[in-house]
Amino acid sequence: MPDFKRGRSFLRGAPAACLILFLAACSGGQPSAPETAAGPTAASTTAAGAPAVPSASGAAPPSSAVPGASSSTRPALSKEAQMETDRLLIRAAKANDPVQVRKLIAAGGDVNAKDDIQDSAFLYAGAEGFNEVLKLTIAAGADVKATNRYGGTALIPASEHGHVETVKILIAAGVPVNHVNNLGWTAMQEAILLNDGGPRQRETVRLLLEAGANPDIRDPQGRTALQNAERLGFTEIAALIRG
Template sequence: MRRFRTAVMLAAAGLLLSACGSGAPEPQAVESSPATASNSPRPAPEQPPVEVPAPAPPPALSATEQEQLDRELIAAAKANNAPLVAGLIGRGGNVNARDAIQDSAYLFAGAEGFNEVLRLTLAAGADVASTNRYGGTALIPASEHGHVETVQILIAAGVPVNHVNNLGWTAMQEAILLNNGGPRQLEVVRLLLEAGADPDIRDPEGRTALQNSERLGFAEIAALIRSRS
């Protein structure tokens, strides 16, 4: 009996020592993935650029609608209404269309010195070589009236400076013959000479620009022409 108890006690002690030696298993380290290692958000995918459609061209006009639009454009030009002229050009108005007395929006604006309207017509493709009912370019009446800035615009646009109208006059001859020889006329003659105008082109009476300026007593214009001859 005593031997039996001793054997049980030895067996229990062995079990206790085995449990203490083994211990609890250590936790395994878990490698973190790139997705869990960083908390920064992923960049959003690039969006394709948004294409803005080009504005649609104005609808095609019938012949009757075009004629009406062109009449309105000439009337707006004669009223020196630049905003209305711009709108009518935008709708398809033709700056070279003529009315009953052969005025176009371009020719009238040039003759009268309506410079804002004139610039709009030039930007819209005005024919700078076109002529009025007197066979003259826009530069000729502009020079006659002494519209200095208008003359500058027309020369820069390429209007021929030596064109002769149906009366036999150039822009320079009209600047002298049909005005008072004052400061604006002097400046117009200077601009024409600088642009290559020929003062020796004669009028129907056979007079040059110099002879006409001397005959009319425009001494400053005469002196200017002599200095450029």
């Protein structure tokens, strides 16, 4: 370490740069790089003031490495944006607006998202016979086994209402034909019990039978589909079941 007594005479009148070098030698360190008037050197911070996080190669990370980037086909949305897009999608489905439904699916809307009464775009379109909207939701990956607030699949209310073309679409999509809802009814039981036994109901029952629906599943009163058809006087439906 330099002798301070001998250094006193040297320090008197010495330039500032010499003083910095002398003090650095006394402390055993090196003089630090001077800061600019704007603050620390640019290498330590980004322009926004956040610490820079370079990749292993020193280059900026690729967009696929950005946290939150989605690997699915749907655009990655924030939680709030996703909720709003899903809400608008369900509203467009309930309005039977296939143009808006298509746009909202492309914008990232989730066809399986449900509203406060457990309706999704897929479930509502199936129940109401909105076939163009229904096909869009199926193409976008709708969960065909999804259930509504009554614990029923989309096929059950579609069968109840006699939406023949909708029943065909749902059967082809793989909706279970023997699912029992919270009321204890299958699609076939609802097709018989909750409508008039007319031509659309007869065709619905025929399609269900052809798809493997079991007419022997009993309702909460212990009656089969055949017994209900006979009890209600739907002789043509009863004949279909017997056949």
